[in-house]
Amino acid sequence: MRYELYYWPTIQGRGEFVRLALEETGADYVDVARRSGKRGVAAMMKFIEGGRSARPPFAPPFLKAGKLVIGQTANILLYLGGRLGLAPRDEAGRLWVHQLQLTITDLVVLIHDTHHPITGYLYYEEQRAAAKLATKYFWRHRLPKFLRYFERVLANSGGPYLIGRKLTYADLSLFQIVEGLRYAFPKRMKRFERKVPRVVALHDRVARRPRIAAYLASPRRIAFSQWGIYRYFKELDR
Amino acid sequence: MRYELYYWPTIQGRGEFVRLALEETGADYVDVARRSGKRGVAAMMKFIEGGRSARPPFAPPFLKAGKLVIGQTANILLYLGGRLGLAPRDEAGRLWVHQLQLTITDLVVLIHDTHHPITGYLYYEEQRAAAKLATKYFWRHRLPKFLRYFERVLANSGGPYLIGRKLTYADLSLFQIVEGLRYAFPKRMKRFERKVPRVVALHDRVARRPRIAAYLASPRRIAFSQWGIYRYFKELDR
Incomplete structure (x- = not known):
């Protein structure tokens, strides 16, 4: 199964929690909006705008797994946990x-x-x-x-x-x-x-x-910036 | 199975989402902190403080179902959904x-x-x-x-x-x-x-x-107040 991850291409954000799970397990995945540039982001927005889809995601990140489109970070991890061996079976x-x-x-x-x-x-x-x-x-x-x-x-x-x-x-x-x-x-x-x-x-x-270390050293890992969840402001860090 | 719900006894709060699921399905449950007064709240805090429990909840609400203690509102509903017929089976x-x-x-x-x-x-x-x-x-x-x-x-x-x-x-x-x-x-x-x-x-x-209407009219339904998620301030409601 090749997973397709849809998330903003320029920030770690909430997508990073999913990326880490995929990277740690060597899963076959495409970070769609990063690979395809503007076309990728357009494809992502199409899912969000949803049209007549019965199960549109509210916001990125979401994961396409075959026909399934799963939204909400924790829900994606719930789904992947069992499949990737990152959660107990019981x-x-x-x-x-x-x-x-x-x-x-x-x-x-x-x-x-x-x-x-x-x-x-x-x-x-x-x-x-x-x-x-x-x-x-x-x-x-x-x-x-x-x-x-x-x-x-x-x-x-x-x-x-x-x-x-x-x-x-x-x-x-x-x-x-x-x-x-x-x-x-x-x-x-x-x-x-x-x-x-x-x-x-x-x-x-x-x-x-090993896989996390390789990921962190790779260009796949987006740098922290002033646009994500975590932002550095000197005055907030006394 | 008699479920035990642990939540603050004087507000709807996040516990209300669980109460509604239990009430709609006529499930057998005890709202522990409400039934037992101060003793109930003390029992709830004991779970939170956790001692050596391997799986302590972080905060109320949590549900005791047999030996299981499940925290996080959405997680409780995920668990109950299948059992109470409030979620699809697939x-x-x-x-x-x-x-x-x-x-x-x-x-x-x-x-x-x-x-x-x-x-x-x-x-x-x-x-x-x-x-x-x-x-x-x-x-x-x-x-x-x-x-x-x-x-x-x-x-x-x-x-x-x-x-x-x-x-x-x-x-x-x-x-x-x-x-x-x-x-x-x-x-x-x-x-x-x-x-x-x-x-x-x-x-x-x-x-x-019918069961929701009966619940809403009953003393089990706590009134909205200035202490929950929803609070009324005239100046915020132009």
Whole structure:
């Protein structure tokens, strides 16, 4: 099966969580909008505009797998998890990994909202005061709560991965959380990392996996920028 | 199987999406924190604090089903959907309904953030200016995009429900979106509803289902208030 991933071609964004799962498992996939340039983006928008499709995706990313078109990042990973060996086979295990992924999804929204708390329809500069306040509370309360939760899950599972010895797509996503926080908040993150050593160790272990390491060093990996979920503003990173 | 729902006892909140699924199907369930008062909330917090549990939930709501403890609203509905007959049996259908639910989940965050765009750790009054701006863009761009999407899904499925003739948990959740918007933004919603007649018709149809109607009229249904996802502020409802 050749999977077709549809996502914005110039940012990691939410598509990156899917790319990491496909890359780690050496899956046969095409990153459609990246390969075909403007034509690829046009093909993506056609799905979104949907016409009479009974099951149109609301937004990228979405995955085409044969006749199936699957939207919502966590839903794509739920689908791929079983097929790519990135989730347990039993129902309880599958639900647990999906639950972890949905908690990561919640965190991703909060991270994005540090720089755009009011709306994505205004520039950062138009909501800077709100962003500063949002960032303050995010780092004081919200992020510690999330990362300490994952730290506890890792402690209880015995690690090195969230469910124990076996890698799942949620581990790849948690790796991406740490990657992005290091980009957006280098100073804050440097101070904070000592409080969540197991999360950091998971990140480092994922980064060393051969296929992930090769991917990160390849041109397939889009660089972080000021247009994704994670953005660097010096004034937010005291 | 007697299900145990754990959620805050005084608000509809995210627990309501689960309550509606349990009520519609006449499932045998206990709303633990509501039934047992302070003891129930203490039992809920014990799960959250987790101790050495290998699979602690991050936050309410979560559902106890036998030995399983399932967290994240959409994940609970994914689990219940198959068991309560509120989702198709085939994989493609299950993924599609879950995809719709995750899109509703995204919308719920945006609705909450109209009154608390900066952080839930500050009062509304401390972020009123940001809330006004967030609300303006929410109503101008975001909400229309979401509700028109569901309108299109209903048009393409033939209705009256999101996948056609059969009710799913996503319909119950979309009902709750309309209910809440009517509470929080009565004037704005009144003007907007004519643009999404299929969504409104779905809401009305769900409200007339015998078990839902009985539930809504019962003391089990908690009233909307100023403490949930949906809050009414006159100044946000021009």
